[in-house]
Every structure is written in structure tokens, then in C-alpha cells.
Amino acid sequence: MNSKDYMAEARGDAAKRADKTPQQAKAPAAKPQTPPAAPKAPDKAPDYRLIGRPTRRVDGREIVTGRARFTQDVKLRGMLVGKVLRSPYAAAEVAAVDLAPALALPGVKAALKLAEGKVRYAGQQVAAVAAVDERTAEKALGLVKVDYRPLPYVVDPDRARDAAAPQVRDGRPNVERINEYARGDVEKGLAEADVVVEGTYRTGIEIHHPTEPHGSVVAWEGEHVVAYDSTQNIHGVRDGLARALKVPAANVTVVKDYMGGGFGSKLGLNEQTVVAANLARMSGRPVKVMNTRQENAVCVGYRPSSRQTYKVGARKDGTLVAFQLTNLACGGLGPGDDVAEPVVDVYRCENVKVFEETVFTNTGASRAMRAPGHTQGAFGLEGVMDELAAALDMDPLELRRRNYTTKNLGGTGLPYSSKGLDRCYEAGAKAIGWERRNRRPGEGAADGPRRRGLGVATSIWFGAGVPGTLADIVLYPDGSVEVVCGTQDIGTGTRTHMAVVAAETLGLEPKDITVKLGNSDYPWAPLSGGSLTTPSVAPAVRDAALKALRRLEALAAARLKVEAADVAMGERKFASKSDPAKSVAFADVYRDLRRESVFHGERGGMPDGYAYNTFGAHFAEVEVDVETGAVRVLRYVAAQDSGQVINRLTAESQVVGGVTQGLSAGLFEERVMDDATGNPVNANLRDYKIATSLDVPEITPVFVDVVDPVINNLGTKGLGEPARVPASAAVANAVYNAIGVHVREIPMTPPRVLEALRRKESGS
Amino acid sequence: MDKKARKSASGGVSRRDFIKGVGGGALGTAVLAPLRGQAIATKKGRVPVYERKTVTMTVNGKETTLSVEANETLLDALRDRLDLTGAKKVCDRGECGGCTVLLDGAPVYACMTLAVRADGKSVGTVEGLAEGGKLHPVQEAFVEEDGYQCGFCTPGFVVTTSAFLERNPAPSLDEIKQALSGNLCRCGNYAKIYGAVASAAKKMKGA
Numbered sequence: 001m002n003s004k005d006y007m008a009e010a011r012g013d014a015a016k017r018a019d020k021t022p023q024q025a026k027a028p029a030a031k032p033q034t035p036p037a038a039p040k041a042p043d044k045a046p047d048y049r050l051i052g053r054p055t056r057r058v059d060g061r062e063i064v065t066g067r068a069r070f071t072q073d074v075k076l077r078g079m080l081v082g083k084v085l086r087s088p089y090a091a092a093e094v095a096a097v098d099l100a101p102a103l104a105l106p107g108v109k110a111a112l113k114l115a116e117g118k119v120r121y122a123g124q125q126v127a128a129v130a131a132v133d134e135r136t137a138e139k140a141l142g143l144v145k146v147d148y149r150p151l152p153y154v155v156d157p158d159r160a161r162d163a164a165a166p167q168v169r170d171g172r173p174n175v176e177r178i179n180e181y182a183r184g185d186v187e188k189g190l191a192e193a194d195v196v197v198e199g200t201y202r203t204g205i206e207i208h209h210p211t212e213p214h215g216s217v218v219a220w221e222g223e224h225v226v227a228y229d230s231t232q233n234i235h236g237v238r239d240g241l242a243r244a245l246k247v248p249a250a251n252v253t254v255v256k257d258y259m260g261g262g263f264g265s266k267l268g269l270n271e272q273t274v275v276a277a278n279l280a281r282m283s284g285r286p287v288k289v290m291n292t293r294q295e296n297a298v299c300v301g302y303r304p305s306s307r308q309t310y311k312v313g314a315r316k317d318g319t320l321v322a323f324q325l326t327n328l329a330c331g332g333l334g335p336g337d338d339v340a341e342p343v344v345d346v347y348r349c350e351n352v353k354v355f356e357e358t359v360f361t362n363t364g365a366s367r368a369m370r371a372p373g374h375t376q377g378a379f380g381l382e383g384v385m386d387e388l389a390a391a392l393d394m395d396p397l398e399l400r401r402r403n404y405t406t407k408n409l410g411g412t413g414l415p416y417s418s419k420g421l422d423r424c425y426e427a428g429a430k431a432i433g434w435e436r437r438n439r440r441p442g443e444g445a446a447d448g449p450r451r452r453g454l455g456v457a458t459s460i461w462f463g464a465g466v467p468g469t470l471a472d473i474v475l476y477p478d479g480s481v482e483v484v485c486g487t488q489d490i491g492t493g494t495r496t497h498m499a500v501v502a503a504e505t506l507g508l509e510p511k512d513i514t515v516k517l518g519n520s521d522y523p524w525a526p527l528s529g530g531s532l533t534t535p536s537v538a539p540a541v542r543d544a545a546l547k548a549l550r551r552l553e554a555l556a557a558a559r560l561k562v563e564a565a566d567v568a569m570g571e572r573k574f575a576s577k578s579d580p581a582k583s584v585a586f587a588d589v590y591r592d593l594r595r596e597s598v599f600h601g602e603r604g605g606m607p608d609g610y611a612y613n614t615f616g617a618h619f620a621e622v623e624v625d626v627e628t629g630a631v632r633v634l635r636y637v638a639a640q641d642s643g644q645v646i647n648r649l650t651a652e653s654q655v656v657g658g659v660t661q662g663l664s665a666g667l668f669e670e671r672v673m674d675d676a677t678g679n680p681v682n683a684n685l686r687d688y689k690i691a692t693s694l695d696v697p698e699i700t701p702v703f704v705d706v707v708d709p710v711i712n713n714l715g716t717k718g719l720g721e722p723a724r725v726p727a728s729a730a731v732a733n734a735v736y737n738a739i740g741v742h743v744r745e746i747p748m749t750p751p752r753v754l755e756a757l758r759r760k761e762s763g764s
Numbered sequence: 765m766d767k768k769a770r771k772s773a774s775g776g777v778s779r780r781d782f783i784k785g786v787g788g789g790a791l792g793t794a795v796l797a798p799l800r801g802q803a804i805a806t807k808k809g810r811v812p813v814y815e816r817k818t819v820t821m822t823v824n825g826k827e828t829t830l831s832v833e834a835n836e837t838l839l840d841a842l843r844d845r846l847d848l849t850g851a852k853k854v855c856d857r858g859e860c861g862g863c864t865v866l867l868d869g870a871p872v873y874a875c876m877t878l879a880v881r882a883d884g885k886s887v888g889t890v891e892g893l894a895e896g897g898k899l900h901p902v903q904e905a906f907v908e909e910d911g912y913q914c915g916f917c918t919p920g921f922v923v924t925t926s927a928f929l930e931r932n933p934a935p936s937l938d939e940i941k942q943a944l945s946g947n948l949c950r951c952g953n954y955a956k957i958y959g960a961v962a963s964a965a966k967k968m969k970g971a
Binding site for chain 1: 833840843844847848849850851852853854855856857859860862889890891893894899903906907908910912913914915916917918919922937940941942944945947948949950951952953954955956957958
């Protein structure tokens, strides 16, 4: 799924309050007739028994014993192994594909031609085979004869902009506009500014590299298709696969028990799922297709690069008066990310102008990656904010607070349903010891070649969840309880939070609840991305459980011969409120259910007139060696406003993971293309650097527990992406505070740090 | 011939490609066919050339006899022949530790170990850590501290940690980081895993 479609999902029903559609971009955003006041969030989180506290995962035992079944582990009777042949050329005409030699190899059961006409990137699928085992399939791939006529290609974004560059897409230019936005008058704002700061910030191409490669096992059972898929979106894959195979969606079931990471790269229907389904149809046997690590580096997406140029104007007291952003993104064969959301929303500013373009190249299309556009945008915006703070001789945190707003579109739009960013600033600054920062960038005491610094960065993201999400609670007469939802646990702990919400509501313990998810035959839930799983699923489970509770209370009332309203739930019993001596045990009440009883829950809607967002403030402390350019992160505090936390233990993991990925992208990760061959030079996990335990410090998550008063029945918001958004930016700003020059490009590799230091010395 | 010269003498084919290629693809046909049934000289004397071999190993305490291909990795043998799918195939070239198993008690990357190398040895996988339904203290600690997210790399981390704590029962944080540095967690949960390892160390000392 590309970022544009993904963002539409992430915004949920935000289409109604869309703040930057092209039509609206020209005119100022329509203001509500009578803007509602921001609702008041309760001062204190409700006192739940389980919700908001740490709960161990209900499936922890499966995970640590190796019994958890991932797609890679699925083995069906008679299953074949499929492999895909990929183009070594970045652009070529596929004149002919001869499958016959491969089909002649003993053990090969089916073969498929996948490319017609042109291939446009190195790694594009050309043919596929299915054989009795992996070795035979690999051997067969080598026997497929392909007649390629290589064509000119371009993989370098700068070269692709030349008028003389090969056209990546036939008949369409290599550069396209992806976003334009304006409010107020930027020229006037800049003219009135006391200080104007400019800077260009670059972010590299970051590959998702989930540990479990993309893959699928597909079996036909008569007219019915069952796909075991490594996906973040079982319902989406169900619908897409049905279309691709031209079968009714009702005849397709997608199953995902466990998945080894996705980070946005597994949101849509993947080519290999269709390949497995077609090979299975041809051979009459189940087929498994798992990508190799190298395939995962080239054909299942990455985060697009960006080159953002900011011009910001402020008054002497720090009041922002103008923001201008131009961005050039690159997402290969797909459009790059629009990175403007942070600059449009986060800080109070009346005059904003944005212009963004993308450049197309002969590399695989990018895909949404954990907080698409926002991680890049936060790096640029937060960088220029810190450089502005230095120009104003002001504390960067103070500059952010001075331009705080409780309405979106920089104070010109709708009030936020809740916003705890101020509390994040306060709690985070306290936890890291913000007063220890260098008062001016680079002015700290030197310890030999080592300089220390502290940095802060802000995040905004969506995470309201999707109205209409469904979940069922099933009560059985023997007292067992099941919660069912067609969502998927992508490693965030969805199984556990469903159990927590059901158990909280029904007076049970999480281990008492049987959780069923990961099957597209279950009640509908959205894709797991956009930080919308918890705020979609938890409220639906809550709704179903409350309905189940009402039923149990009615049964208890009948037993106790009191009014249902007089019944209160206690320690595994129901009792009369007016006469607590009257009570009946859970087991007896359940027994009165004559058969299993299903209670349907739904995540309700949200009132119009508010902006629904999540926030966070991250603080990093780093040490930079000015002789080698090496950066080490020493401490990290991540303060998050994601509303009511459901499970503190797994929430902490989300934050730790988001920070680590941001640190990794900020310091190490970058796909490098070879212009001479059109192939990446680091399509593996050795040369593509991912942070290891040696690089990651202790990370302190802080939750400010601002329960959203209107967003849903639990006041909960998403967390996965908010935890990732500002992490590279916070590390970069800490490096700036340490060495007195902003590196302005991630990853901040040692050569780039040294280059920045040279820039500082030469005063340019 | 010194080590370096010998490496370059293989003509640009890495040792890994070579061992996987023999008996498999084009290289196998080219190199192996003329040698089949013969013996070749090695540092340890003359050894016969074979395509398949029957090996006997003790897997999670149970003696197991298997016919494996000469170039088959221990990871493929465990996953495909023995249905022990706890060890995961993440990179299949020794870059991530997701397939870590114990070979005579020492952690190895199963994707970089030929199945024939396990002949006569004991192999321990994540499936063998829990005893009689009781989790190993390392497993308990990973559950308690949420030392995982998606769980795909977890078997590797758990096996690595169990071997590490046998060797170093009271590690410092730096030693923990060092010990885990051969295992990649893409969800990025290292900072939680440190706590799990420290907690496991305490449990094992108390045990």
C-alpha cells in the first residue's frame, strides 16, 4: 500500500475534516460555524482494575517456546514451494519467456510467466515456478529462459530530474507535484520577521526489513481459497486476492496467526500471494512462496527519501510568523511521501506555504513505513526549529512552548479532542534533566574528542481508530468466554489488550479469556497500521463486553429476584446492591445461558468538530566523537500522549521499539543504489545497517495519561507510530546541541558528521 | 598456502556459496560430478565425496537419524525434516541470529552450519528449553519483561541468552549488550530484552 492510500486509512473518517485536499489548499480551510470548545479531559485516569496497568502477553508462552505459528512455519499436506525469477535489469523489454526447460525438470509442478512487455526495476517479477521442494524450485528458476532487451534506466533521483534522463514511466514526466498548501501570506510574514532561518534537510531511503520476509501459503479447497499470509491486513488481502483471482470475496479466507513484523510493508495484497494462489490453482496442490531477505530488500517497498528546504520567520520573542517548505521526495516507481503535516499542524503560525514534488526512478515502488511522511517531516521541521532557537538565543523547548496551539492547522483549524503535548514536554524534560543541555549548541565542556548534547523533538500523528470496527464476545454455559475480532496482532500485543478489556469488563482475569483473531472470516476490523488497531478494536471489545455484562446481570437478577439495576458485579459473583447478602456465583449465572450467547460490539463514531490526533515529545542525550564522527546515544526519554493506555507493559515495548527504529534510521540505515547496474549494493542485513544491542541505550517511556473525553468509550488513542515519529529528529538535535552544527541529513554517518564539522569550521 | 591465498583461490565463489552450490546448482554439476565416488585430499587426510549422508544427532535430548544432503544447512534440516520451526529463517546467511541453536551446548547460527556437521553431536533448539511444561527461566523472564514484540527473532534471543547465562551467570549491562549483539530485533525491543536477560540471570542464580 502506498503512503497516500495509507494516510487516508490512518486519518480514518478524516475525509470530512480533511485539511489539505488540493481543492482546499487554495482557499483557506473552512472554519466551523461555531467552533466547539475543546472538551475537558478528566484530570485523572479512571481507576481500572486491569486497563492501564501492565499485563503479560496471553500468548507469551507460544512465542518463547517457538510454538507460535508464523506464515513461514505453515506446512500443509502435499505443499509445493514456489520461487520467483526476478529481473536483473533496472529497465528492459522482456521479449520472450520460455518456461519449458523449467517444467521439464523432475519435481517441477507448475510454472508461470509474470512479466509482459517492460520491466522497470531490478527485482521485478518475471516468472515463477512451483516444485516439490525449495532446491528443485531454485534449480528450475535457473532453467527459465528469458530474452531481455536492456533499456536505459535511471536510479539516481538527481539524475532523473534531468530533461535528458530516461523516462521511467512511458509518456509521463519523471517529476510530479504531490502536494501544495497555503494559508495566510508567507511573503508578508517573512517581511515582518525579526529573524529568518533557512535550511535543507535530507532523509535517506529506509527499508522495512521485517524479520519474517513477506510470504504466503495458499490452498484451494474446491472453490474456496485459504491463504496463510504474512500480512497487516487480512480483510484487505481477502478482497484484493478475490479480485486478482476473479472469485467471490466470500470464497476467500485469509489467516494470519503470527507475523514477524511489517512496519507498513505488509498492508496490501502482495505479488507473491497472487503467485502462490495461481501456482496452487495450476498444480492442484497448496503452494508456499516466501521471499528471501534479498527479495525483501528490493521488491516490497521502503520509506521514500526527502529533501526538504525550510524558511522560517520569527519575531524576537520567538513568535512564529512564517513557514515555507519545498520538498523533493523519491519513492522509485511510486510517489514519495508528502512530509508537510508537521509543519502545517504542530506550531501556531498563520502563514504557511508548502510545495512538494516527487521524482520517479527505476527502483521498486516505496510503501508506507511506520508514520510515513511524518518521520521525515519531523526531522526537517524540528531541525529548523532548533536552528531558529539558536538564532534567537532561546531554549529550544521554550520556543516550542511559546508556539503551542490547541487547534490544528497551526491554531487556525479545529480544536483537538485532547492534547497532552504540554504534559509531554514537562514530564520528558524532567526525566532527561533538560537543564543539563548546552545553553548554546556546541558550548559544552569537552571530554577529549567527545562532546555531549541534549535534544528534543515533537510528534503529531493520527491514531483515532475506525468507527464501525466489530468484535464479538461469546459466553458459554460452562463459564468460558471468548472474544473474537477479525483484527491481527502484528506484534503489538492485540491479543492481550482484547483479553484485558474483556476481562476488565466481565470481572475476570485476562487468562480466563480465549482470544480469536487473525482470520478474515471473523467480524470486520481495519488493517493494522496507522496506529488505529487499539483505538478501533479495544472500544469494540468494550462495547461487546458491556452488552454481555448486561445479559449476565439480567440472569443474575432473575436468580436473585431483584431488578437488574440492583445487580452489581463483585469477586466472581453478582450481588444485590440493596442487599449484599444476596449473591450468586458467576458459574451459576453462566449456567443459566442455555447455549453459547454471542454479543456484538461496535466501535462507535466520533463527534464532528474536533481534530483527533496523538502527540509526543522525545528527549535524547548523545555523545559525539569529533575526531571520528561517531555518535552514541546515551539516554533517551519518550513522553507520549496516546490517551488511555490499555496495557502498560506492551505500550512500553511500542515506545522502546519506535525509538530504536528512529535511532537506527537516524544513525545507520540507508539503501544505496549502484548507478552502474541499477541494483542496490546493500540488499542484505550486513551491509544495510540496523541498530543492534550495542547501539541502543536504556529508553524511558513516559505516558501522560490524558484520557480523551470524546474519542471512544475508553478514551484511548494509537501509539505505534507516535513513538517512532520524532526519534531521528531528537537524536539529530542532540547532536546539534553537542557539536554546534546541525548535520541536516540522516543517517548521520561518521563522514556526514565530520563534513558538518568542517562546514562549521569554514563558517559556511 | 596461507589462509588468505586459499580463500582467493576459490575464484570469487564464497565458501558459503560453494557449500550450498555443491550438489545443488550449476557449480555442483561442474565440480561434483567428476569427483563423485572419489576421495579428495584435505588437511585431515583423504575424505570421500558424497551427495547425501546419514547423520545421527541428539536433538533436544532425543537421538535422531536423518538422511541429509551434503550441502543442507542444519536450519533446513531442523525446519523441513524435523518440523522444528522454532529457529527462524530471517537472512539465511549469518547476519541476524534468528536461527540460533545450540550445538553441543554452544550457540551457532543454524543457517551457517551444515547438517552433516551436527553428526554425532547434540543439537538444542528453543523447543527443547522448557522441561515438562515448565518454562526455562529465560523464557519466563522474556514473558514477564515483555522482551519481544512480533516474536520472530525471540527463539534466537532466548537460545542465545540461555547459553550466555550458563557462561556468565551475573552479567553487567555491557556484557548483556555484547552477548546479544549477534541477534537482530527489527521491532527494536533491545531495551526491554536487557531487562529480561538481567531478570533471567537472577532467576537462574536462585534456582
